[in-house]
Amino acid sequence: MREITIPISDETIRSLHVGEPVELSGVMITGRDAVHKWMSDTYIKKIRQPQADDLQVYEEIRKYLDRGVLYHCGPVVSGIDTKQYKFVAAGPTTSIREEPYQADVMKHFNIKGVIGKGGMGAKTLQGCVDTPGVYFHAIGGAASFLAQTVQNVLGVYKLEEFGVPEAMWVIEVKNFPVVVTMDANGQSKHALLDQSSGKVLDDLLSRPY
Amino acid sequence: MRDLTNEILELIRRTSSSLPKDVEDRLRASIEMEEPGSAARGALETILKNVELARANSTPICQDTGTPIFYVHYPEGTSTRKLREQIRAALAEATKRSYMRPNAVDAIYDKNSGNNLGGDDFPYIHFEEVDANQPLIVELMLKGGGCENVGAQYSLPDNKLGAGRDLAGVRKVVLDAVQKAQGKGCAPGILGVSIGGDRGSSYIKSKEVLFSNMGTRNEDPKIAELEERLTKEANEMGIGPMGFGGQTTVLDTKITGMHRLPASYFVSVSYMCWAYRRRKMTVKGEEVEYD
Numbered sequence: 189m190r191e192i193t194i195p196i197s198d199e200t201i202r203s204l205h206v207g208e209p210v211e212l213s214g215v216m217i218t219g220r221d222a223v224h225k226w227m228s229d230t231y232i233k234k235i236r237q238p239q240a241d242d243l244q245v246y247e248e249i250r251k252y253l254d255r256g257v258l259y260h261c262g263p264v265v266s267g268i269d270t271k272q273y274k275f276v277a278a279g280p281t282t283s284i285r286e287e288p289y290q291a292d293v294m295k296h297f298n299i300k301g302v303i304g305k306g307g308m309g310a311k312t313l314q315g316c317v318d319t320p321g322v323y324f325h326a327i328g329g330a331a332s333f334l335a336q337t338v339q340n341v342l343g344v345y346k347l348e349e350f351g352v353p354e355a356m357w358v359i360e361v362k363n364f365p366v367v368v369t370m371d372a373n374g375q376s377k378h379a380l381l382d383q384s385s386g387k388v389l390d391d392l393l394s395r396p397y
Numbered sequence: 398m399r400d401l402t403n404e405i406l407e408l409i410r411r412t413s414s415s416l417p418k419d420v421e422d423r424l425r426a427s428i429e430m431e432e433p434g435s436a437a438r439g440a441l442e443t444i445l446k447n448v449e450l451a452r453a454n455s456t457p458i459c460q461d462t463g464t465p466i467f468y469v470h471y472p473e474g475t476s477t478r479k480l481r482e483q484i485r486a487a488l489a490e491a492t493k494r495s496y497m498r499p500n501a502v503d504a505i506y507d508k509n510s511g512n513n514l515g516g517d518d519f520p521y522i523h524f525e526e527v528d529a530n531q532p533l534i535v536e537l538m539l540k541g542g543g544c545e546n547v548g549a550q551y552s553l554p555d556n557k558l559g560a561g562r563d564l565a566g567v568r569k570v571v572l573d574a575v576q577k578a579q580g581k582g583c584a585p586g587i588l589g590v591s592i593g594g595d596r597g598s599s600y601i602k603s604k605e606v607l608f609s610n611m612g613t614r615n616e617d618p619k620i621a622e623l624e625e626r627l628t629k630e631a632n633e634m635g636i637g638p639m640g641f642g643g644q645t646t647v648l649d650t651k652i653t654g655m656h657r658l659p660a661s662y663f664v665s666v667s668y669m670c671w672a673y674r675r676r677k678m679t680v681k682g683e684e685v686e687y688d
Contacts, residue, residue, distance in 0.1 A: 279459055381636060389573065
């Protein structure tokens with residue numbers, strides 16, 4: 189299996205194609221609904237004034253996200269009281285909820301890979317072409333297995349404000365398995381399957397009961 | 398009455414970390430349906446590795462430990478108020494022990510309660526009284542948000558799908574729900590379908606039917622036939638595990654009927670992800686059995 193180390197170059201990203209299984213190693217950062225809304229409102233659309241530690245957090249996460257990977261994940265983490273954090277369960281969450289934000293977030297932070305499940309839509313696919321970047325599909329529900337690829341929890345941002353599932357966890361992973369389902373050449377496995385299954389559905393609907 | 402907090406905690410641990418055997422068997426069998434080396438087969442293999450790992454380590458199968466749905470069958474004379482307190486205490490403790498993710502978020506103020514307790518409705522607890530000589534049974538289902546989000550409710554007739562108010566119409570809307578879900582509900586899934594009721598009762602019933610074992614068929618042969626047919630036809634769409642393309646999209650379909658108003662004909666589809674977490678504890682005197 190092809191192994192890729194984060195940060196990732198544009199050249200590597202452009203060489204990835206839909207359907208390709210990949211193992212990722214390096215430092216990535218988690219972010220889901222609250223994070224995307226916060227990034228978009230505060231730094232991209234600028235309809236909200238930065239508050240509290242926003243500016244400091246922004247400066248720090250930028251370094252991780254530049255040529256980096258953003259993981260749609262709301263983990264189960266032990267050691268919250270003692271701050272001896274350990275990832276217990278950490279599979280992907282459904283990505284399509286971030287569709288309104290994802291392309292802009294990728295471009296703003298120069299994110300090379302977004303990991304999630306279920307795939308994303310046309311706007312994000314265009315974002316993959318423009319940035320360039322790819323969408324990596326992880327195995328939904330395989331949370332204990334994927335948590336074992338997390339070697340270290342390097343830190344966490346917005347834990348108090350967003351809560352455990354929604355905080356930005358900085359993690360170091362080794363051999364994190366994914367499949368490329370949207371690539372920088374504009375191909376999407378999800379769009380293809382939506383189309384082919386839609387044709388079968390039409391046929392099924394036309395059959396007599 | 399005895400304090401069952403620790404026993405309920407054990408029920409939660411088992412439910413979150415140990416997938417029922419009938420589901421695991423079905424997943425194992427479906428591996429053979431997928432091409433060697435395909436992404437679909439790889440997904441199923443990873444899923445099964447994860448199932449074994451979670452069970453061995455008492456860690457959550459899925460990090461989304463879902464909405465805790467309790468169905469309590471209590472003998473006449475038992476205090477449901479005390480049972481509710483014990484369930485809530487057990488859930489808070491299970492969260493502390495990382496069997497459960499803190500999963501209750503105030504929808505208005507966007508604040509996670511941190512312990513899986515939120516207002517009167519989180520967790521969801523349904524009480525049903527049984528005769529005094531019957532055992533106390535607590536059933537628990539954990540239903541994740543990804544699959545909950547792809548659930549659907551149709552009001553028939555649905556002109557776009559050409560679905561009328563009969564079983565032929567039911568078939569059409571259920572297939573439509575599966576196509577729309579794609580891989581987003583963590584396929585392969587299990588479908589709970591309720592026909593009738595009002596919008597609220599219909600959705601609740603579509604989840605209740607998911608407490609039954611895999612392969613349990615409706616007593617009415619024509620409904621049982623529709624269940625089998627829907628599973629088969631859903632798989633013809635080729636969506637596959639995780640929406641990677643493949644043979645295994647739906648593992649089983651369970652349908653139930655309700656009474657409805659003359660004016661209404663609802664069909665509710667609850668999509669259950671492959672992490673079909675449901676467990677039961679039975680209290681017989683001092684003995685507590687888990688299955």
